Amino acid sequence: MVLSPAGDRPVRGARRAAIWKRHLAQNNTIYLLHGAASGAIIRFGMNKIPIIDVTDLYHPYQDCGDNFDLVAAYALPEVELRAVILDVTERFRQRSTQAGFYSDASGPRDPGFIPVTQLNYIFGRRVPVAAGPFYQMRSGTDPMIDGPRFGQAGVELILETLRDSAEPVDILCFSSARAIAAAWNRQPELLRQKVRRLHLSAGAAPGGYLEWNVALDPYAFARLLRSDLPIALYPCATSEGPFSYGQHNTYWNLPNLEFIRGMEPRLRRYLGFAFGRIARMDFLRAMDEDLPAEIMEGMYKTEHRVWETAIWQTLTGRRLVKCQEGFRLMPVPEAGRNPGLPSDLRPVHLNVRDDGDFDFTFTRSPTSCYLYDRGDARANEAALREALPALYQGFTP
Ligand SMILES: [Ca+2]
Numbered sequence: 271m272v273l274s275p276a277g278d279r280p281v282r283g284a285r286r287a288a289i290w291k292r293h294l295a296q297n298n299t300i301y302l303l304h305g306a307a308s309g310a311i312i313r314f315g316m317n318k319i320p321i322i323d324v325t326d327l328y329h330p331y332q333d334c335g336d337n338f339d340l341v342a343a344y345a346l347p348e349v350e351l352r353a354v355i356l357d358v359t360e361r362f363r364q365r366s367t368q369a370g371f372y373s374d375a376s377g378p379r380d381p382g383f384i385p386v387t388q389l390n391y392i393f394g395r396r397v398p399v400a401a402g403p404f405y406q407m408r409s410g411t412d413p414m415i416d417g418p419r420f421g422q423a424g425v426e427l428i429l430e431t432l433r434d435s436a437e438p439v440d441i442l443c444f445s446s447a448r449a450i451a452a453a454w455n456r457q458p459e460l461l462r463q464k465v466r467r468l469h470l471s472a473g474a475a476p477g478g479y480l481e482w483n484v485a486l487d488p489y490a491f492a493r494l495l496r497s498d499l500p501i502a503l504y505p506c507a508t509s510e511g512p513f514s515y516g517q518h519n520t521y522w523n524l525p526n527l528e529f530i531r532g533m534e535p536r537l538r539r540y541l542g543f544a545f546g547r548i549a550r551m552d553f554l555r556a557m558d559e560d561l562p563a564e565i566m567e568g569m570y571k572t573e574h575r576v577w578e579t580a581i582w583q584t585l586t587g588r589r590l591v592k593c594q595e596g597f598r599l600m601p602v603p604e605a606g607r608n609p610g611l612p613s614d615l616r617p618v619h620l621n622v623r624d625d626g627d628f629d630f631t632f633t634r635s636p637t638s639c640y641l642y643d644r645g646d647a648r649a650n651e652a653a654l655r656e657a658l659p660a661l662y663q664g665f666t667p
Pocket residue numbers: 325326327333336444445
């Protein structure tokens with residue numbers, strides 16, 4: 271059982287094609303094939319999916335996956351990026367930090383205004399960006415109205431973006447959910463009206479492991495899971511931890527980043543700047559001239575851990591299909607009858623504990639919550655090792 275492109279109700283196999291057909295007709299969409307080698311698609315006259323991207327993106331990076339992932343928010347043709355909210359945790363801004371099992375001596379750092387500005391420069395956009403609160407919520411119902419002014423902007427930008435949008439917006443969260451929970455605590459009716467779906471990349475399924483994004487602010491995660499907002503949950507971990515392979519978590523791994531060599535030059539430099547922890551004042555000019563070869567070569571050899579792909583695939587309705595060149599993430603009309611791998615949202619009821627841990631049971635009764643399901647995790651990983659590089663090589667600003 272999966273969700274329709276409109277994301278409003280579950281559908282089964284054969285009906286899916288009919289619903290897509292209607293969706294495309296209603297949205298006056300014309301698909302044109304572009305660049306057969308990359309499988310990239312350009313869509314004209316389409317209604318793009320408006321999104322807010324919430325990410326704990328820093329510069330220099332803490333997890334370079336966030337720097338890597340934000341490219342998709344700008345480049346995917348199905349998506350219209352309306353705002354970027356930078357999730358910030360004060361202790362990670364320091365020169366070094368020791369947080370439980372986690373030790374980090376690669377600071378200091380600041381919220382990722384530089385990478386977002388670089389992407390606005392590369393794509394010729396002016397996507398607004400603001401940082402959320404730097405400190406944890408004090409309770410589940412905390413509206414966070416009395417913290418430092420700078421960190422208010424992220425909550426306010428969520429509310430403004432929703433208020434200004436004529437249509438409902440998808441919120442994608444790849445970090446703590448603090449700014450979203452604060453927005454919910456301030457104006458729940460606005461979120462009920464204007465959030466089409468909240469996609470949370472966080473948690474563990476099965477539970478029993480305190481996952482990173484939950485641990486950043488457990489009150490925020492539990493608060494939203496207990497809300498009546500439409501939620502799609504993409505657990506990062508299983509009970510075994512964040513690098514394990516389960517049916518309902520999203521982790522997969524790229525053995526190296528050699529494919530970045532074949533990406534559009536400015537996007538390649540953006541990634542080199544991030545992975546190389548470059549500290550240059552002319553961070554926009556740096557997008558227009560090649561970085562030193564040793565920095566780029568170091569990046570190409572890097573192993574890369576990924577948790578974010580499932581959200582983009584589900585949001586855009588792309589299918590992971592095997593075609594002549596290998597596996598590709600393809601829009602449904604182009605995917606045709608090619609054999610595909612599962613990547614679905616299944617309706618669940620959740621039992622959420624205060625620490626953000628949860629149990630789930632699949633249900634046929636009405637629910638506002640869906641859980642990611644990728645079937646065989648190793649087959650999913652093997653396919654994404656072909657499909658994601660091809661997708662990124664097809665991105666053109
Ligand atoms: Ca993240």
